[in-house]
Amino acid sequence: MNYRYALYALMGYLLLSPLTEAATIQVTAEYKPAPYDINGSKFINTTPCSISNSSGPDFWCNGTASLDKEQAIKVETKILEKIIKNDQKLEHAITYQKFSGEKTVELIKKGSSTTHKMKFKLTQIGASQTPNAVKEAGDTGSYWLNSVKGDCNRRLAVWANSEILDYFYDIKTANQQSGGVCYNNEFKPEFTSSKNVTLQRIYIGYKLQPPDPLKMENGTYKGNITLSLGRNKDLDFGDATYSDSNVTIEFTLRVTHQLKVEFPAGSNKVILQPPKGWAPWINSGKTPNNLKAELPFKLWFSAPFDVSLSYCQYQNNGQCQLKNIKNSHKTNIEISYINGIGKSVPLSTSKYHFTNTDGTYINVARKLLFEINKTNLTEMMKYPGSTYQGDVTIMFEAEIPPL
DSSP: OOOOOOOOOEEEEEEEOOSSSOOOEEEEEEEOOOTTOTTOOOEEEOOOOSSOOTTOTTSSOOSSEETTSOEEEEEOOOEEEEEEESSSOGGGSSEEEEEOOOEEEEEEETTSOOEEEEEEEEEEEEEEEESOOHHHHBSSSSSOOOOOEESEEEOSOOEEOSSOEEEEEEEOHHHHHHOEEEEEOOBOTTOOEEEEEEEEEEEEEEEEEOOOGGGSOSEEEEEEEEEEBSTTSSEEOSSSEESOSEEEEEEEEEEOOOEEEEOOTTTTOOOOBOTTOSGGGTTTOOOOSEEEEEEEEEEEESSOEEEEEEEESEEETTEEEEEETTSSOEEEOEEEEEOTTOOEEEOOSSOEEEOOOSSOEEEEEEEEEEEEEHHHHHHHTTSTTOOEEOOEEEEEEEOOOOO
16 A cells, blocks of 8 residues: 655744845744654754854854754844943943843734734844954953853853954843843943944844644744834843844744554555455355455544545546456455544545544554445356456545645
8 A cells, every 4th residue: 555645844934124224034944743753743943053153063053953942043233333331321331132021923824814823032142242342341351251140141152352242142041031131241440431332233042932733724824023123122232323123023834734654564465355254155155245354554643634546457437446367357346444433434536535623643543444345246256266456556645735
């Protein structure tokens, strides 16, 4: 028996586009939640790291991971004339970033009103400062920052020289939910203020809590979120001139459910015989009521699927047949799908659509029934000692949405 299965794939595209002269950043995600995965379905983020890993592995991002893990991206927006001033105001600290908490994205299925919710939260935040003001303003005596205060933790690595300070802070878990502020205001006593400091780009890390794909219909889902940029906004890097006022993230999620069919070894051949075998009928002069064979299999599915007889070596009006190997006589064979409650569904070369109304089915037992009825068997008995054969291909196909 042959079967076809379609991967449960979901491709997500996130588009970041500040309002004026901002670079567009595409982020891709692929989701392969399998209904037979005992560990649960996972959304896989395949976004290439948008920042060089020259500072060492896992400094900015770690490549492919499930969507609920942190991923870092850079946003090419300029924040000019940033004020760094030793005046006890946090927004004038050497580094300062205030950020909002968790947000909800509404995903709407294309072509319908079906909606699902997805959570978005910031997990890291940072920027690229030029020139590097740390040695001039800070108390470390170098171009490097050794600490961060507030609602962030310092990462083990940053990048610094006289011209550039690249920093990236881990947002504390509680503040990923509620928002917060983190900063470094450890000034040397004699420092007053610094001029012409620019943040040439900002960095954010994020993670998503997507909906359960096994509860989503096949199709394409779209949603977006806008993070405001500026003083006392969603992303606040202190007193400065901001070239952009928003960062918009647009999501496109494609869902294609997976189907898995598992047949036991030796299932490529079935032998039909009377329900109790041939022994009771030999030399009886009578014809059995039918010939039949059952083929058990296991099935995993989480969405509608189709089953059909995609190939019959011999057929007549959409019904498969077997042929007498000694002559040209043919007889119809009935092939049926037996569901979980024992209901028989006749199969033909036309697709039969099975709907999924009760959620996810994992490793459920099903059967295929092959049968020759008494009328056809009576005709076959006119050729005693004959063997009837024929090849049949049964196709299982997951319902795949259009692009």
